[in-house]
Amino acid sequence: MSNLLRGVNLYLIGMMGVGKTTVGRLLAQELGYGFIDTDDVIVKAAGKSINDIFTDEGEAAFRQLESDVLAQVCAYTKLTIATGGGIVLRQENWSYLHHGLIVWLDCSVETIFHRLLEDTTRPLLQDSNPESKLRSLLEQRQPLYSQADLHITITQEQTPEQIVASILAAIPSVLKTQDVQHQN
Ligand SMILES: Nc1ncnc2c1ncn2[C@@H]1O[C@H](COP(=O)(O)OP(=O)(O)O)[C@@H](O)[C@H]1O
């Protein structure tokens, strides 16, 4: 598979809680790729948590850091990159994402809600009604996520290993399409 990919980066996009960080790390191992999580890079560079960045500097400052990190990361090859769920919001980020293959991990709001019920690390979910917040975020973002090269639908029971397997199985079909497009 890594031969087929020829070092092209994989960018995982999708809603918070869908498993981009968890699956991305495994996928990188499977491919012999490096792994980067844009949120981790931001936290290390800022020296504070995502929650503190949102509280102290606001979401717009966080989005700028996110774009800066993405711009730096896409200069490298042989990486699997787990992005933050809101990376799709800025048009400029798409020009960076399109340097690689963009994989949308998609699962139901119910699954995400149950996974993140006890989680306090997602500032956008610190809301009086997190489930409805998730629904409205998904409604806003779905048309953006759907611009990905690959759409992987995940069920509640699927393990990270099974999700990696379904991504690996789906990759050749998009690479083929891209080769055909390049020939035309
Ligand atoms: N396939 C899965 N099955 C069960 N739990 C999962 C799965 N993928 C991720 N999780 C759990 O869901 C939570 C969110 O996962 P994470 O990888 O941080 O998602 P994201 O990076 O998309 O926000 C974590 O607690 C993680 O352990």
Ligand SMILES: O=C(O)C1=C[C@@H](OP(=O)(O)O)[C@@H](O)[C@H](O)C1
């Ligand atoms: O959806 C979002 O806007 C966000 C998702 C988070 O990352 P994950 O998608 O990895 O949870 C993180 O970047 C931040 O809390 C904002």
Ligand SMILES: [Mg+2]
């Ligand atoms: Mg993550």
